[in-house]
Amino acid sequence: MKFNEWSTYWHNLKKHSIFSWLVLIALGIVMFISMLKVAVPDKLDIKLHQIAKQDIQSPIEVVDRKATNDLRKQAVAEAPTSYVYNKDDALIQVEKANDLFNVLQEVRDDNNKSDEDKDDATSDSDKKKDSKLSLEDQIKLVHTKLNDATDNQLPDDTISKLLTFSEEDFSRTRDITSSTIYETMSNKIKWSDLKDTQEKAVDSIPTSVISQNIHDVLNDILVQYIVPNYVLDAKTTKRNKEDAENTIEPVVIRQGEVIVKKGDLITRDVIHKLEVVGLMDNHFNIFPFVGLTMLVLFLVAMIAAEFRVLSRKIPTAPNAYLSYLCIFVMTMLILYLGSWLQATPLDHLDLVIPIASGSLLITMLLNKRLSMISSIVFAICGGFIFDTAGLSSATFDYEMALYILFSCLAGVFLVRKDHARPKFLQIGCFISAINILSVLLLVFIKNGNLNFVNVGMEAGFALLSGFLSIILTIGLLPFFEATFRLLSPMKLIELSNPNHPLLRKILLEAPGTYHHSVMVANLAERACEVIGANGLLARVAAYYHDIGKTKRPRFFIENQFNGVNPHDRISPQLSRTVIIAHPYDGAKILREHKLPREIIDIAEQHHGTTLLKYFYYKAKEEMGDVILEEEFRYPGPKAQTKEAAVVELADSIEAAVRSMAKQTPEKIEKLVQNIFNDRLEDGQFDDCDITMKELHAVRTSIIETLNGIFHSRIEYPEEAKKEKDKKSV
Template identity: 55%
Template sequence: MSPMKMLQTIRKTIGNNYTNWVIYLVLAMVLYLCMIGSFLPKNLNVRLHDTATEDIQSPVEAIDLQATNQLKKEASNSTPSKYTYTEETSLIQVEKVGDIYDVISDVKLDKNSDKDKAVKSVRSKLSSDASEALSDKTIQVLLNAKDKDLMTAQDITNNLIYEALNNKVKWSDLERVQNRAVSSLPVSVIGDSLRGALIEILHYGIVPNYVFDAVATKRSKQDAASSVEPVQIHQGEVIVKKGELITRDVLRELKVVGLLKDHFNVLPFIGLFIFVSFIVIILSFEFKQLKEKDGKDQYKKLLMYGIIFSCMILLIKLATYLRLTHIHGLAYILPIALGTLLIRMFLNERLAIVTSIIFGMVASMTFGSVTKTGIFDPQMGLYVLISALAGASIIRGNETKPKILQTGMLISLTNMLIVIMLMLIQNNTFRLGDIFLNLIFAYLSGFLTIILTLGLIPVFETSFGMLSTIKLIELSNPNHPLLRKILLEAPGTYHHSVMVANLAERACEVIGANGLLARVAAYYHDIGKTKRPRFFVENQLDGVNPHDNLSPQLSRTVIVSHPYDGADILRAHKMPKEIIDIAEQHHGTTLLKYFYFKAKENGQDVQETDFRYPGPKVQTKEAAIVELADSIEAAVRSMKKPTPMKINNLIQSIFNDRLEDGQFDECDLTLHELKLAKKSITETMNGVFHARIEYPDELMGKKVTAK
């Protein structure tokens, strides 16, 4: 089943409104399925304590959370605790010890208190911590001591406390510092009983002055943990080398980068879906603009584009396997410019450029998985992008076969320059053999592009009824059998057609229509006259007019039939539909005025509709311009002594008549475009029917005759 028959079946099944979206859906599925393998990391079948059979690289950039958390924990644990040193501690503690001696002195001055109540009195006046630190025996010893001994004891304890707390004392150092102070008590100055009391006072007075700061320690550990850089596994980083043992750490890293079969990540599927949706939306907008410009349903062009696009995506996917051959630069043979060149020839340049950008992105992501450098391969993406842009932009003007061959050479040259540029940018050392292979494959890419282009153009023309510039140029060859038929059987019609072609081509180019199509269609538009050539005035070289002996109705039948006879001849010769349509429509539903008024003059009761062409009216800009050019050329040629003023007035009247008669109601020709077309045709006709200069010989001949 041909693509067009398949499309017609789809349209009958689901209707016209949904056909385009079905094509978009199929295109999206092809793109998604071809790219999904590149988005997903390669799964490995490895187990603990296996030996790696090859170097395993990370296909993505990932963070090893477990290793990062372990480093943070180690950093936190290795951070020392924070302590706060209080220099005022010695003064405070001396003051507290002084309070003890003051209380003892106060109680001793109270003569009314007995010895049993004296201890209780001391405890009641001491602070709670001092009362707990001193035993009853110590308090009793201090109460029994002489005032002089108390003063000496106070001075000794104050000095020892000052000396002990002059340095930083932590809880872990407290016992050592207290013992050192006790050992410093002078034995010769104090007795044994007082010494025991002073030991308790020193244990009470000497306290840590360099204490643990919980808040500062917590903050310090948090700062240390947060300062740890995440453990990253970089794209292309070798996780394990060939021959090394698969350890638990290696398995963990393989799982992090998604290379284990037991690890499924849905994110790449979602990301690719978003990418494909973006591409389809962009293409839908492009075809919407194309429809607005052409004014036609674009399903046929969309189907052709979908086939070209899908084939090139499959070609990119297949080209990735060329990297597996390890032949240096073999992937450069990819004829990516083929797709954009065909799109440029059959559709338009803007769509070809947009497609080039898409091909570049797809190639970059598709080749990225093969090179094992991650999702993207910028080198291949850039090569495909520029090569595709060359195919979309280099060809200009009439796309003849020599012009296409020249384009192929330019594409090859462009590809070779891209390869050289990429090698220079990489700043790597290359072997001469590798450079030679790269350039040869890049050159062959352009060669293959042109060979495939020339081979596929007839396929697309036949399958989709598309009309390429090459086909139009071939049809414009004067040696074409149908053109020779017109020349030999209706020479006047042939000359008229050539003039119409010149008028129509220039007018179409002025309004942005297809000038070449208008020219070629004009060559064939009156081929129906070859069936009865002598019934048309331009072919009546002997001056005999057969219509003089026919009724107006019979003459009308002969004249009106020529557009449809011509369409039948063109169909029999399998001519393009666009040319057949213009031949059939070039008179629209206009009135055959001469024979209509002749019938009226003969007193016949006739209707105007009986003398109108059956139509259809012109459907395209090119058909409208050919109709105008045909009418104007015939009318101006029949004028006697045409002058610029007469020509201008005649052309204006024909334009007004066609507008008032509604002949352009079914095509998208605007009034502004009509104005531009009229101006172009007027200038051309004035150039053809210019006034001649009388030469001296002619003047002399007139004088001689006058004599």
């Protein structure tokens, strides 16, 4: 594709509505790439049992789940086991032992009675046979009775001995059993101590007073009936373990925590911690990229909202979008420069970056609101970019973000784009002062020990940053103005210089037009300031709006000084052609001299599609109704901006007021109102966004300014006498 074809394609693309979206996509890509390091954590190439070559800090704050679980398991294991002491168990077990001996005594008694002495009331189950029961049957009977009455785990041999004991031995065994159980179980007995306690109870019975058989029987009985009375309290123990587990706080590896120091040995614990914070992971994690994408979309949406406002205020919106993209990329490069300076041995050198230059350029070339939004975006991006220097373990460097935000906003609030030449020295001093205050603010917030040497260095670099920002802005401003054909206060003031070749041309070739243009400029500037439009642009555009009259200056009444009017010798149609051509001749001259598009548009639009009434009615008188009104109208376009509308009104009103025989406040107000009504009825403001409220404010401003210009003068005595003499002649 040839260069001309590329140029045509590029020109058409800039006019397309999709162009702003392409710029926004480019901004999103630049932001995403700038902060990409946040989503891609550093990977460490270290191995077990090596020596650490540098301090390694945790880049994030994360819970070490394994360490937390280990501590909780240990706490649960060490939690105290709760026991409950049942004092009544001693009596209960004595009672159970008595039940055993009662059953045995009953069987013994029944077996020793004869059949004739048997009690008739005895139940069938307890009846004896005609002869005595055998020992085996007695044992079975005991088991039967014991199963119904109490626990029975005594061996048959023990029951057999108890059945065959003499009354004296039986009674002695019973007494020893009860007393031994009670005395033994009056103390706390755990399950773990049960066997030893039972053995001690048996050993406590003196063998000198009992036989071996009694001793063996007592051993079996005591083992049966001496039980634990200090038993586990499961509910309380469970609660103790739960409380112990809950008291263990999660083991947190803090952001910035030194995991291993330079020169220390890499242990398994160190490797584990590095894995927990993700420094040893080699697998892909999509969530950081999702989060970064969401952040970028949010920031781009903020800028997109301001782009919509910008497109309505700036006719050359595509160039404005491109210039914004270039300024944004430049600012990101400055932030990366600061990130690189942060890694240098000289502390705080990163504070010297001229970060405010980006917001200054946006304010002067584009829009103050857009510059404020951009300042916030620069601060957020800077907070993430400065983390990539490697000196900060935090994901977001809030200190640098605040420093960038304050520095950028300082330039935004001091620059007054639409009024006068920026006072760059004053702006630089103000930005430097805000930078120094930001540094001190951050030092005080950290509540650290004041090191006056470090604070002095930080303040010095912050001071230098303000002036470097101004120097960079002054150097780049002409480049952006020339490359993207954008207006700045400096450019407008340069164009308002009376020594400008075109203004000199008007002054020398059409002096009446020059004076008219100056008057229009005064009216338009003040009126624009009242409604919040660009007063400086209106003033400068008014200087040039009638440059087309220099092509045929004598055809315009303000330049006719000898009383000769060339229109008296030509037809109304020819006069119409000459008069109507001057806005477009002027636009052509301005284009040839490469003046800004905004000034060219105002020069071309300052008559809109109004009717050239004088020559229209003159032609109608000569030729009748065959003359069409459209032939005597300016071809337009109508005013597209507030500044163009105000210049159009100021131009027509100034010319009309000047032609009045005697200007009085009442006449001026009536004339101005008539011109306003005529323009409104003719639909001359239909294509611009000026409101009725703003038009009323413009009308009031113009009337006040005209009354100030054409105010009544004091009649001096000498002049009064001359006037009286004239009347008497």
